[in-house]
Amino acid sequence: MxxxxxxxxxxxxxxxxxxxxxxxxxxxxxxxQLPGWLLLHLKYVGVAVFPALIVPAVLWPAATGGETEAPRVIAALLAVAVGLRFGPVGAITAGLAALYTAQALL
Known part of the structure; x- marks a missing residue:
């Protein structure tokens, strides 16, 4: 201490x-006013940070002692697919729904 x-x-x-x-x-x-080249690069910060936060929780979750679980992988893949079509809010919503559904069924 x-x-x-x-x-x-x-x-x-x-x-x-x-x-x-x-x-x-x-x-x-x-x-x-920021220069155009900087605004172009800042546009991709969220695209880089979001996967960096999610991938460790999917592949090496602390809740399971670092073992990958099928429900997490299924939910992540579905979230990516929905996110490509409907954006981040759709991805988060679909991922949460898929995770809880897959955990209940598996």
Missing amino acids: IGAGEFWSLTLALGLGTFLIRFSFLGLLGGR
Whole structure:
């Protein structure tokens, strides 16, 4: 365990760090027009981050001790297929419905 002073120092340092990261985009660049090449690259950030968050939970879920389960894979594949047609909200909805249905049936 760490002491109370160390805990609050670390909490304040992390809070300041996250504030500075956000301020660098919102405060410094918020009122300016960004160049076209940067806007083009920022458009793909969500496409890169979403799979990076989901794939470990599908292939190596902590809830099962790292063993891949068929319901998770089925739900992920269905979510990808629906997402290609209906976008992120459709993918999330279909993935959740498929996961709970597959877990109940299998």
